[in-house]
Every structure is written in structure tokens, then in C-alpha cells.
Amino acid sequence: MDAIISWIGENILFIYLLIFAIYLGTEIIGKVPVVLHTPLMSGANAISGVVVIGGIILVRLTPSDDYFGLFIGFLGITFATINVAGGFAVTQRMLSMFNKKKKS
Amino acid sequence: MIYSSITDLCYLISTVFFIIGLKRLSSPKTATKGNALAATGMILGILTALFGALGGEPVNNYGVIAVALALGITIGLIAAKKVEMTAMPELVSLFNGFGGAGTLALAVVELVGYLSGVEVPFGVLLTVLSALFIGAVSFTGSLVAFGKLKGIWNEKLKLPYSAYINVLLLLIVVIAMVFYSINPSAISLGFVLGLIFLSLFYGFSFVSPIGGGDMPVVIAFLNSLTGIGAALAGIVYTNNVMLFGGILVGASGIILTVLMCNAMNRSLAQVLVGNFGGTSSSSSDDGDRVVKEVSMSDLAVQLKYAKKVLVVPGYGLAVAQAQHVCRELEVLLEDEGVEVKYAIHPVAGRMPGHMNVLLAESDVPYEKLLDLDDANKSLEGADVVLVIGANDVVNPAAKTDSGSPIYGMPILEVENAHQVVVFKRSMNPGYAGVQNELFFKDKTKMLFGDAKQSLSGLVKELAEV
Structure with a gap:
């Protein structure tokens, strides 16, 4: 229990930031029309692949002979990159379909 | 000193790009730009991670990273290009599962590192364990959702009394996570493997009883989970892009989930616990009734x-x-x-x-x-x-x-x-x-x-x- 309370005390600024960020996240898409639900979900999904950054940092810090760490890190980066690259590309593809008819 | 400040600044810019990108994505006129902006933010973030300052002495292993990035980009882009528009929901689900797997991988490496008896503060350990759980659930849950939408998942494949089992499973996992966070010295390889297994299993047992009609809501929910997982990983790595990018996705994902539920006039609890299409109502006796055909x-x-x-x-x-x-x-x-x-x-x-x-x-x-x-x-x-x-x-x-x-x-x-x-x-x-x-x-x-x-x-x- 003490550990929890002292943790909160030490990280109070961080907790504030967390709450603001959560609120920002909910506000930012509050008025999205139904038409954009699918593209928005897919775009947000691509952003959640941001763990790729963690993977890169991890592998950069892993000793070259730690094959287990390198292997799992490799998998992590690959998976997260599929999420990122595929997610943005597919969102772009969906949105381009809305755009092309505006021109015609 | 300057090096690490520039690194932080780049991460900050990358985060701002995510925020503005997401905002623009939610309006029809600006959506395309929003997506491009978010993608730019991601590229900047990745470049910063590649060449920026680190918390320790860099070994780099650029070869490994380059191959992994190239492989991921190739698979992702090909899948995105090849997919039929009708199969979009499945693909989003699959991508999301990969994101979850990424988080899972990070958490596993981190945890295995702790096995050698490093001193770990309470908050950090609980965060890693949560990231592992959420990443794993989002991974297997998304795979089940993918299978259901694709029609390759056997709908009969679910546990009896799944609602009770799921609550029990969740309780076991949460209690175990809290216990080990308070007693970090008790962590063993068996515990790590057990937690991975239970978390992966929970993803299956959590999504499998939910009906196919509710899959969009489930995918939005799992997407939000992946965001939260990324945010937790961001705490562990003290990396702000991961943290705030993850929170943005987590929070907006929950809102999107609720919006989707509203569109179907169902509550989130109904979707996650209830059983869509499990019981058919009384009006199914249409054996002798006829319909009119038109030529x-x-x-x-x-x-x-x-x-x-x-x-x-x-x-x-x-x-x-x-x-x-x-x-x-x-x-x-x-x-x-x-x-x-x-x-x-x-x-x-x-x-x-x-x-x-x-x-x-x-x-x-x-x-x-x-x-x-x-x-x-x-x-x-x-x-x-x-x-x-x-x-x-x-x-x-x-x-x-x-x-x-x-x-x-x-x-x-x-x-x-x-x-x-x-x-x-x-x-x-x-x-x-x-x-x-x-x-x-x-x-x-x-x-x-x-x-x-x-x-x-x-x-x-x-x-x-």
C-alpha cells in the first residue's frame, strides 16, 4: 500500500498529464461522422503501432550476443511495422475513394 | 546534452503530428491530410528512435532493425494494396493484432530481463505486466475477430459458461499481477510463461462468445486496448511518443467503440458480456408461410x-x-x-x-x-x-x-x-x-x-x- 501511495506522490505531474491526454483523446474525435468511422479506426490503429519505436530502442540497446532479446525484438519491430505501414496505407486507400468522386 | 534535447524535441513534434492528424482524420474535408500527417509523425518518430539519444550505451544492431523494418513495411503495404474493400474490417483487425503482438514482444523481453534479479520499482513492474496482458489479449482477440469476419472461425468453438470463466480468468490474472508487483523477487520463468499463456488464452475466450454482428465494436475496442498497451510500453521505456500516441488511440478508440454501440443501440456491456444471436426468438416458425416473388x-x-x-x-x-x-x-x-x-x-x-x-x-x-x-x-x-x-x-x-x-x-x-x-x-x-x-x-x-x-x-x- 505504501508503495502505491509513494508512487502516486512521486508521479503526480505525470498523472495530471495522463488525465489531460485521455481527455484530449476523447474530445478530439467526439464529432466524427459515421462515414469516417472505418477510416478513423484504421488510422488510429496505425498509430497504435507506435510500439515499433520501443522495439527499435530495445534492439539498439540489446547486446549483440543476446540472441533471445534480438530475436523477440526483431519480431516486435516486424509486427508493429506491419501495423503501422499497412494501417496508414489502407486508410489512405479508403480516403482516396471519397476524394476521387469530388473531382469528377 | 544537446543531442538528447533534440531527440526529445523530435519526439514532441511527432506526438503533436499524431494529435493534429487524428483531429483532421475525424472531418471529411481534412481526413486525407490528417492521415498523411499522422504517418509523417510516425516516420519522424521512427527516425528519431533509430538515430536519437538512448537511455544507455547504444549497441545499435542496425542490421537486425533494418531487416525487421523492411519486412514489416513490405508485408504491410502488400496486404493494404491487395485487400478487397469488402474485407477491410478483417484487415484492420489483423493489423491491430500485429500491433498487440509488438507490445507483447516488448513486454516479454523486458520481463525476462527482470528474471536476473534487477531491482524493479513497483510501478514499473505492474506496468510491464499490464502491457504484456493487454498486448496478448489484443493479439489473440484480434485474430479471433479476424477469423469470425472471414468466416473461418468455428462459431461453436467456445467455452461453456464462458462469461463466468472469463471473469474468473481475469481475476486470476489481475491478482497474480498485483501480487508479483508487490513481491518482485518471487518472479520466476514459470510465472512469466504462465502469464503469457493465460493472457493469450484470455484473448480467445473473451472474443469467441461474442457474435459476428458485434465484431466491429470488438475491433474498435481491441484497437483501443492496443493503444493502451502501447502507452504502457511507453511508460516502461520512458518514451513520450509511445505514451501519448498510445493514450490518444486508447481514448479515441473507447469513444469510437461507444459511438459504434450507439449506432446499433446497444451498450458496450451488452456487447462484451451479452450474447448476440445466441438465442433465437419465438417468431422463427415460418415453415408454411409464403413469400411473393417478382420477375x-x-x-x-x-x-x-x-x-x-x-x-x-x-x-x-x-x-x-x-x-x-x-x-x-x-x-x-x-x-x-x-x-x-x-x-x-x-x-x-x-x-x-x-x-x-x-x-x-x-x-x-x-x-x-x-x-x-x-x-x-x-x-x-x-x-x-x-x-x-x-x-x-x-x-x-x-x-x-x-x-x-x-x-x-x-x-x-x-x-x-x-x-x-x-x-x-x-x-x-x-x-x-x-x-x-x-x-x-x-x-x-x-x-x-x-x-x-x-x-x-x-x-x-x-x-x-
């Missing part, structure tokens, strides 16, 4: 002399790849002076907004798409309504039968039109597993067959009339 030539004539025609497209239209022929029919009718509009139910297709994407793909003008409220107003004066491959979204049971699993969902009130024609493959019930009273009404006529073939037949007939 293609009759329908063609009828359409030609109609003033106002509404099309209610559903997933059936999409799977049959009939959206282009549908557009052809629309153009033909417009040439005859018939007013043609599309009535889009919020959950038409497999995901909210999915049908709009599909129709946009075949160049249907934006102004022709009516949302639920406008469509229902417009339906009252319509001469003919063509229900093409849609079922549950026009089922009157949603209004009248409180025992029906879709009870309470707002529907398109096609009965208010003078004539309803239902394009359908067979008399099989829709995705929610309920029979549709609409088919037996006096106003309703059926045109059986593949949506694409029926529509092309109709186009031919129209040309001859």
Missing part, C-alpha cells in the same frame, strides 16, 4: 415508371461485388428521370461507414447517400425500395419484438414506401441470426439470386423496356 421484367417496368427509388445496400451487395452494377442501374434510372437515392444504415456493411467507402469506390456521388434519419423521412414518399443484400437493418422485429436479439436497434423503415423489393440469395436469416418479418408483408416482393446477377439482369431488362 425481373416486371420490376424493370415498375422502376422505369417510378418517380423515386431508394436503394438499401447491405453486406450482401458488397460480397457479391455488385456496387458497380448498382451504380449502372442508378445512372440508367436517372436518365429516365427517376430520382435514385441510397439509404445507408449506420452499420450497413460490416463496420460503421464501411458501406460509404464501398459506394464511393464505385463513384456514387456523396449527395446521394442518405443517413438514417434523412432516409427514413425520404422512405415515406418512395415508390420502390430496393433492399439489396441487407437484412437485419430493415427488420421490423427491432421495433416490435422485445425478445429479438436486435430489439432496440434503429432500422430503416422501408415499410413506409409503396413497394419493397428484397434482393436475396435465399431465405436464410441475416447476420444476427433472426428471420425477417418484412419478407412476408403484403408490400414485399422477393427477387432471389446473387445480387450482382440480379442487378445486371435488371440493367439489361431496363435497356429493352
Whole structure:
């Protein structure tokens, strides 16, 4: 229990930031029309692949002979990159379909 | 010193790009730019991670990273390019699963590092364990959702009393995580493996009892989970892009989940705990009732002399790849002076907004798409309504039968039109597993067959009339 309370005390600024960020996240898409639900979900999904950054940092810090760490890190980066690259590309593809008819 | 400040600054810019990108993605005019902006933010973030300052002495291993990035980009881009627009929800689900797997991988490496007895603060350990759990659940849960949408998941494959088992599982995992966080020295390889296994299993048992009709909501929810997992990993790595990017996705994902639930008039708890389509209601005895069929030539004539025609497209239209022929029919009718509009139910297709994407793909003008409220107003004066491959979204049971699993969902009130024609493959019930009273009404006529073939037949007939 003490550990929890002292943790909160030490990280109070961080907790504030967390709450603001959560609120920002909910506000930012509050008025999205139904038409954009699918593209928005897919775009947000691509952003959640941001763990790729963690993977890169991890592998950069892993000793070259730690094959287990390198292997799992490799998998992590690959998976997260599929999420990122595929997610943005597919969102772009969906949105381009809305755009092309505006021109015609 | 300067080096690490610049690194932090780059991460900050990257985060701001995510925020503005997401904001722009939620408005039709700016959506494309928003997506590009978010992607730019991601590229900047990745470059910063590659070349920026680190918390320790860098070893780099650039070879490993380069291969992993190249592999991921190649697979991701090919999948994104190849996929049919109808299969979009599955793909998003699959991508999300990969994101979850990424988080899982990070957490595993981190935890295995702790096995050697490093001093770990309370908060950090709990965060790593949570990241592992959330990443794993999002991974296997997304795979199940993918399988269900794809139709390759055996719906019978679920645990008995799954609701109770799931609560029990969740309790066990949470208690174990808290216990080990308070007693870090008790961590063993067995515990790590056990937690991984339980978490992966929970993802399966959590999603498998949820009906296919609710998968979009589940995917939005899992997407939000992946965001939260990324945020937790961000705490562990003290990396702000991961933290705030993850929170943004987590928070907006929850809102999107709730918005989708609202569109179907269901609560999130109902979706996650309840059982869509598990029990069929009393009104399923239609053995001796007959439906009226309409011939293609009759329908063609009828359409030609109609003033106002509404099309209610559903997933059936999409799977049959009939959206282009549908557009052809629309153009033909417009040439005859018939007013043609599309009535889009919020959950038409497999995901909210999915049908709009599909129709946009075949160049249907934006102004022709009516949302639920406008469509229902417009339906009252319509001469003919063509229900093409849609079922549950026009089922009157949603209004009248409180025992029906879709009870309470707002529907398109096609009965208010003078004539309803239902394009359908067979008399099989829709995705929610309920029979549709609409088919037996006096106003309703059926045109059986593949949506694409029926529509092309109709186009031919129209040309001859």
C-alpha cells in the first residue's frame, strides 16, 4: 500500500498529464461522422503501432550476443511495422475513394 | 546534452503530428491530410528512435532493425494494396493484432530481463505486466475477430459458461499481477510463461462468445486496448511518443467503440458480456408461410415508371461485388428521370461507414447517400425500395419484438414506401441470426439470386423496356 501511495506522490505531474491526454483523446474525435468511422479506426490503429519505436530502442540497446532479446525484438519491430505501414496505407486507400468522386 | 534535447524535441513534434492528424482524420474535408500527417509523425518518430539519444550505451544492431523494418513495411503495404474493400474490417483487425503482438514482444523481453534479479520499482513492474496482458489479449482477440469476419472461425468453438470463466480468468490474472508487483523477487520463468499463456488464452475466450454482428465494436475496442498497451510500453521505456500516441488511440478508440454501440443501440456491456444471436426468438416458425416473388421484367417496368427509388445496400451487395452494377442501374434510372437515392444504415456493411467507402469506390456521388434519419423521412414518399443484400437493418422485429436479439436497434423503415423489393440469395436469416418479418408483408416482393446477377439482369431488362 505504501508503495502505491509513494508512487502516486512521486508521479503526480505525470498523472495530471495522463488525465489531460485521455481527455484530449476523447474530445478530439467526439464529432466524427459515421462515414469516417472505418477510416478513423484504421488510422488510429496505425498509430497504435507506435510500439515499433520501443522495439527499435530495445534492439539498439540489446547486446549483440543476446540472441533471445534480438530475436523477440526483431519480431516486435516486424509486427508493429506491419501495423503501422499497412494501417496508414489502407486508410489512405479508403480516403482516396471519397476524394476521387469530388473531382469528377 | 544537446543531442538528447533534440531527440526529445523530435519526439514532441511527432506526438503533436499524431494529435493534429487524428483531429483532421475525424472531418471529411481534412481526413486525407490528417492521415498523411499522422504517418509523417510516425516516420519522424521512427527516425528519431533509430538515430536519437538512448537511455544507455547504444549497441545499435542496425542490421537486425533494418531487416525487421523492411519486412514489416513490405508485408504491410502488400496486404493494404491487395485487400478487397469488402474485407477491410478483417484487415484492420489483423493489423491491430500485429500491433498487440509488438507490445507483447516488448513486454516479454523486458520481463525476462527482470528474471536476473534487477531491482524493479513497483510501478514499473505492474506496468510491464499490464502491457504484456493487454498486448496478448489484443493479439489473440484480434485474430479471433479476424477469423469470425472471414468466416473461418468455428462459431461453436467456445467455452461453456464462458462469461463466468472469463471473469474468473481475469481475476486470476489481475491478482497474480498485483501480487508479483508487490513481491518482485518471487518472479520466476514459470510465472512469466504462465502469464503469457493465460493472457493469450484470455484473448480467445473473451472474443469467441461474442457474435459476428458485434465484431466491429470488438475491433474498435481491441484497437483501443492496443493503444493502451502501447502507452504502457511507453511508460516502461520512458518514451513520450509511445505514451501519448498510445493514450490518444486508447481514448479515441473507447469513444469510437461507444459511438459504434450507439449506432446499433446497444451498450458496450451488452456487447462484451451479452450474447448476440445466441438465442433465437419465438417468431422463427415460418415453415408454411409464403413469400411473393417478382420477375425481373416486371420490376424493370415498375422502376422505369417510378418517380423515386431508394436503394438499401447491405453486406450482401458488397460480397457479391455488385456496387458497380448498382451504380449502372442508378445512372440508367436517372436518365429516365427517376430520382435514385441510397439509404445507408449506420452499420450497413460490416463496420460503421464501411458501406460509404464501398459506394464511393464505385463513384456514387456523396449527395446521394442518405443517413438514417434523412432516409427514413425520404422512405415515406418512395415508390420502390430496393433492399439489396441487407437484412437485419430493415427488420421490423427491432421495433416490435422485445425478445429479438436486435430489439432496440434503429432500422430503416422501408415499410413506409409503396413497394419493397428484397434482393436475396435465399431465405436464410441475416447476420444476427433472426428471420425477417418484412419478407412476408403484403408490400414485399422477393427477387432471389446473387445480387450482382440480379442487378445486371435488371440493367439489361431496363435497356429493352
